[in-house]
Amino acid sequence: MGKRQAIGSITVLSVAILWIMASLQGQEPEESRRTKQPLPQSNQFQSSENFAKTSGNLQRYQGTGSCSAVACHGGVGRKDCDQPGAADIWKSEYTVWMTDDPHSRAFSILYDDLATQIATNLAQGGQPTPAWQDVRCLSCHTLPRSESELAATTRFNADGVGCESCHGPASEWIGQHTTTTWKLLDAQTKERDYQFTNTKNLVKRTEVCTGCHVGKRGDAGVLDRDMNHDMIAAGHPRLAFEMASYSDLQANHWCEKPEKWTDTPTIPTPSPNERNAWLWATGRLVTAASSLELSASRAESKTAPWPEFSENNCYSCHQELTAEPAKRKLKGELAGRPAWGSWFMTDINPLIRNSPSDIKPRLEMMESLQKLMQLPLPDRQKVTTLSRSLSLQFKEQAFIRNESGISLQESKRILDQNLGKNLDLAPKAWDHEALRYLTISALARSHDKKLMTPEVQDQIELLKVRLQTPAGASSGSHEK
Numbered sequence: 337m338g339k340r341q342a343i344g345s346i347t348v349l350s351v352a353i354l355w356i357m358a359s360l361q362g363q364e365p366e367e368s369r370r371t372k373q374p375l376p377q378s379n380q381f382q383s384s385e386n387f388a389k390t391s392g393n394l395q396r397y398q399g400t401g402s403c404s405a406v407a408c409h410g411g412v413g414r415k416d417c418d419q420p421g422a423a424d425i426w427k428s429e430y431t432v433w434m435t436d437d438p439h440s441r442a443f444s445i446l447y448d449d450l451a452t453q454i455a456t457n458l459a460q461g462g463q464p465t466p467a468w469q470d471v472r473c474l475s476c477h478t479l480p481r482s483e484s485e486l487a488a489t490t491r492f493n494a495d496g497v498g499c500e501s502c503h504g505p506a507s508e509w510i511g512q513h514t515t516t517t518w519k520l521l522d523a524q525t526k527e528r529d530y531q532f533t534n535t536k537n538l539v540k541r542t543e544v545c546t547g548c549h550v551g552k553r554g555d556a557g558v559l560d561r562d563m564n565h566d567m568i569a570a571g572h573p574r575l576a577f578e579m580a581s582y583s584d585l586q587a588n589h590w591c592e593k594p595e596k597w598t599d600t601p602t603i604p605t606p607s608p609n610e611r612n613a614w615l616w617a618t619g620r621l622v623t624a625a626s627s628l629e630l631s632a633s634r635a636e637s638k639t640a641p642w643p644e645f646s647e648n649n650c651y652s653c654h655q656e657l658t659a660e661p662a663k664r665k666l667k668g669e670l671a672g673r674p675a676w677g678s679w680f681m682t683d684i685n686p687l688i689r690n691s692p693s694d695i696k697p698r699l700e701m702m703e704s705l706q707k708l709m710q711l712p713l714p715d716r717q718k719v720t721t722l723s724r725s726l727s728l729q730f731k732e733q734a735f736i737r738n739e740s741g742i743s744l745q746e747s748k749r750i751l752d753q754n755l756g757k758n759l760d761l762a763p764k765a766w767d768h769e770a771l772r773y774l775t776i777s778a779l780a781r782s783h784d785k786k787l788m789t790p791e792v793q794d795q796i797e798l799l800k801v802r803l804q805t806p807a808g809a810s811s812g813s814h815e816k
């Protein structure tokens with residue numbers, strides 16, 4: 337129950353902010369109000385004529401229905417991975433996804449009250465586009481497709497985030513993947529020749545998740561997936577992703593194969609219960625790379641709002657007026673300026689495995705970007721160049737880090753650093769404290785729980801309580 341609640345408290349952040357905003361009672365915040373930017377057009381589906389003209393295979397997806405037969409992936413029940421034989425394909429993946437995985441509901445929630453409210457708010461008094469028809473929502477709440485593909489295959493929308501969202505479009509492999517020759521192919525060949533995504537590799541796996549859980553603009557052949565401050569202000573939860581905890585919450589339909597976490601076999605092979613530490617370390621680097629790439633593509637976009645407030649610390653702008661103003665400044669923050677990258681970038685440096693001579697130029701670039709992003713109107717060109725370059729470096733580091741994961745010793749060191757911090761939870765530091773919570777729990781639960789001492793247990797419990805949003809702050813719709 338514990339970890340689910342804690343993640344719930346992260347997703348309820350936007351509700352907490354609603355509450356803080358409500359206490360502003362319509363007063364102008366100190367920061368100058370951003371001039372209203374026109375919302376991107378909520379494009380209706382293209383006419384059938386249009387998509388017919390579009391080149392490319394509009395039928396590369398087969399739909400989740402094609403995986404659900406009882407003899408294929410629609411068998412019964414979850415498996416106990418400690419039992420011999422369970423590590424093989426479960427054949428009940430569809431059933432598990434349907435009953436326990438939130439992704440099977442991703443489309444149907446576009447009909448619920450919150451989605452309706454978001455759509456109404458986004459229309460700003462005009463005629464709202466229903467969320468279940470709005471490409472701005474369908475881009476993440478169903479199979480990621482191009483606009484013309486979406487129009488040609490609306491019948492797949494009801495599946496929500498179906499199998500092919502993570503495993504890749506099936507037209508190239510659906511016929512092959514049950515044969516004995518398929519089993520002999522390695523994961524890289526399956527990906528290269530058949531578009532079967534290598535979700536076994538933890539870098540690739542995380543990239544699949546961040547496509548929707550961080551966002552990705554202008555990916556070849558796929559609609560923009562962009563959760564910006566306009567949508568958050570309209571009521572969408574802020575996307576605060578962390579790979580280890582989200583992987584726990586997803587409800588596995590597989591047993592981990594640690595020997596395939598990297599493309600080159602690791603010696604010795606890690607044990608499955610090191611998963612959370614690896615996912616935490618690799619995940620943070622991939623997530624940072626994805627968010628920097630998103631920044632770069634927002635900066636170079638002609639239509640995206642700029643500057644994009646969702647990249648800043650929410651509490652830099654949203655503060656309760658009745659309480660003492662938050663005095664605690666975050667590292668790198670300029671007085672009177674919203675801190676940038678407080679979720680994706682905080683404490684990321686210790687995970688880098690560069691030689692000291694490589695570290696200095698990267699730290700300097702990071703500092704320049706941070707300064708740039710705190711200016712009232714950051715230079716788009718400079719942001720694009722810096723963010724993209726840093727994104728590539730973080731991605732490279734993710735692959736390097738993923739080759740060896742994170743040892744017991746290193747985990748202990750990082751854990752100690754996080755335990756040592758005092759619990760001064762000024763509102764501004766919420767992101768920081770939430771990340772500490774996720775770090776401590778991911779590391780302490782790995783390595784056969786050797787690091788889960790009573791002191792660590794206490795910190796986890798304490799942070800859990802402190803990170804809860806105040807009673808009455810939530811409408812209840814987000815409580816998990």
Ligand code: HEC
Binds near residue numbers: 347445450476549
């Ligand atoms: C960039 C991808 C992305 C886009 C675009 C997007 N969503 Fe979401 N949405 C998500 C993710 C990811 C979650 C789950 C968030 C979490 O729990 O961390 C979510 C959650 C939700 C929820 C459930 C909130 C709850 O917990 O009860 C609703 C409702 C929702 N989205 C509606 C919409 C609507 C309406 C739109 C279009 C205006 C939209 N979404 C656009 C990714 C997206």
Ligand code: HEC
Binds near residue numbers: 427430498502536589
């Ligand atoms: C949100 C992403 C996601 C969705 C949606 C998803 N999967 Fe998976 N699936 C994974 C990940 C991650 C793994 C573990 C890595 C691996 O084995 O590829 C996995 C593993 C599997 C495996 C085991 C592969 C092996 O070699 O052990 C099968 C089979 C599978 N999925 C089938 C399905 C089917 C069928 C569906 C749809 C009903 C589905 N998946 C939906 C992410 C997803």
Ligand code: HEC
Binds near residue numbers: 501547548549
């Ligand atoms: C195609 C977009 C997409 C991809 C890819 C995707 N997700 Fe999601 N995910 C969503 C949406 C949309 C929701 C919200 C669904 C809901 O609330 O019912 C969601 C919800 C979740 C939740 C529930 C969050 C909560 O607050 O309870 C978890 C956990 C999760 N995703 C983990 C993952 C992981 C791990 C991966 C990668 C292996 C992944 N997702 C890949 C779109 C995606």
Ligand code: HEC
Binds near residue numbers: 353354570653
């Ligand atoms: C640079 C300052 C700034 C930052 C940073 C910022 N916001 Fe906002 N926010 C505003 C302003 C100004 C408004 C009112 C105008 C608007 O709706 O765009 C607003 C409106 C909102 C609203 C709607 C409140 C209402 O009553 O309508 C929500 C919810 C919200 N923000 C959440 C967030 C979250 C969550 C974050 C962090 C991911 C965040 N904001 C970051 C300045 C900011």
